[in-house]
Amino acid sequence: MRTDPELRPGDRVVVHDGPFAQHTGPVLTIDPVRDRVQLIVQVFGDDTRIDVPLDTVEKVPGV
Template sequence: MPTAPELQARDTVLVTDGPFADLTGPIRSIDRERRRARLVVQVFGDDTLIDVLPSAVGAVSGS
């Protein structure tokens, strides 16, 4: 997991890599053992839970 800044639940992040790149959403949970962040993004107007590597997300300005 990244150490600076440390990701936390409820942080809003931007997906920077992979098939969901350029989508933003809040982190719901972080599984440090599996090294995954679960977040909610809008896909076709519906809330969708996705699991991504922490290295594939970045902080959104102003959050």
């Protein structure tokens, strides 16, 4: 999966792989050392903080 090198906190991303595939949400933090990103997604109507591999997210175009 291609990851946008200009990804920043606040950017809206979509998860492309794993149990949260197709979820979208804003980036909270990026950990380049661990290659992980934290974001908020809606799960059963509640905001949920998730931590996923950086290469499984892509910035939503036009946002």
